[in-house]
Amino acid sequence: MTSTTKSMYTDSQVAAWLRGLYTVAWADGNYDPEEEELIAQLTKDLAELDEIEGLKPIKPEELATALGKDPDTAENFLRTAVLVAVADGVYSKPEYELLHEFCEALEIEVEALKSLEQTLYQPETETETSSAASPLSPPRKRKSSHPDLLHPVKDWLDDMEVKDPRLARFVCKVIPPQCPFERDINLFGRTIAHIPALCKLNPLYEQFTTLRFRSLSYLADECDEDISEYIK
Template sequence: MTKAIQSNYTSEQVAAWLRGLLAIAWADGDFDAEEQNLIAALTTDELAPAINFCSIEPITPKELADALGNDANITENFLRTAVMVAVADGIYSFSEDKLLRQFFQALGHKPKALEALRHTMHHPPESEGGGEKTAQLNREQSSALPHPDVLRPVRVWLDDLNVDDPQVARFLCKMIPAQCPFERDIKLFGHKVVHIPPLCKLNPLYDQLVGLRFRALSYLADDCKEDVSNYY
């Protein structure tokens, strides 16, 4: 009989990890009922069933740092999943960038990966320069980039995420859908009128999300000897 692999994290670390991801999900103020139900299900089934989702609150950077501790592998893996939550919808907002920078600083990591992501922000805040000044700044930054693939550094960094914990692996398999939820056929009177392609492929980090899900599935199947059929 195969012995079950125990979690590498304490219940306090798992709860802090989840609250950190929730803080990122809520950062842009667009956290609809469907997303709330998804996070609630993930909380109950995968990560922290003892947490009351109705009373959970986003975590502060200091609380996060105190809970996760000084293990660089744990803190950096949390930051990778937090960035993936931020870009899962294909849009990287200023509010997400601001909170992520606070998390990076509190956990003692330099936000090099975020520098590349900042070039994808569509609506910089007024405080950073509005109107033509902001547009001119964006043009100057884009023209000064040393490589056409500005997101390569963040792609490499995300690909280094270690999937070595069963609870986190299950969470990732649930969080990242097997098939893009936006892909569908529009039918009229029983006949297909138009096919909407999987819009998540427009996400510049789509391959990283898919690759992470595959690694999580492989870890659960090969290392933990779990049945992963329910994730397909």
């Protein structure tokens, strides 16, 4: 079934948006399985746009020019950029610095992002304290009594509006319907152990799944698209 819903963003905006996410995925220099799947999907989606010949990083100023001056568009891009940055469960300094550059170029300040800074993964802190910092948890010297350091950024991510079918499809493709690592261990026909979904260890897991659900609902209810391929 073909969608007749008008896209909120132009091809140029979507191309710049996806290139921005690609730039974030490569910011820390790692190529984890999560980034591998993400980049593969970005490559496929960008190949369908006439505005760009191939996948390549984008400079903050170029991104800002392409996205335009609408603050809602800028915030929605930053929300997806955050989800890409923490997809592997680690928020690194290069990712933080790139998001900061994007904010400056887009001329927008997101107060909620300051809470994410408290989880910044710093290898030098590990050496000084002789203890490994856990992904998306604050280093020892930054401990806080606040019960949920990420509460502001969680609320901010939950405010994202899904208004473009191409970006909605991208979200549905990249975020799996269930964690591939969750499984039962069976012996002689009986379940003897259960391995939990490792992605649930990511404190922003609910934001991932909620965004995927909203994207599915948007495609089905507003775009009248068949979403069966995304829920298998």
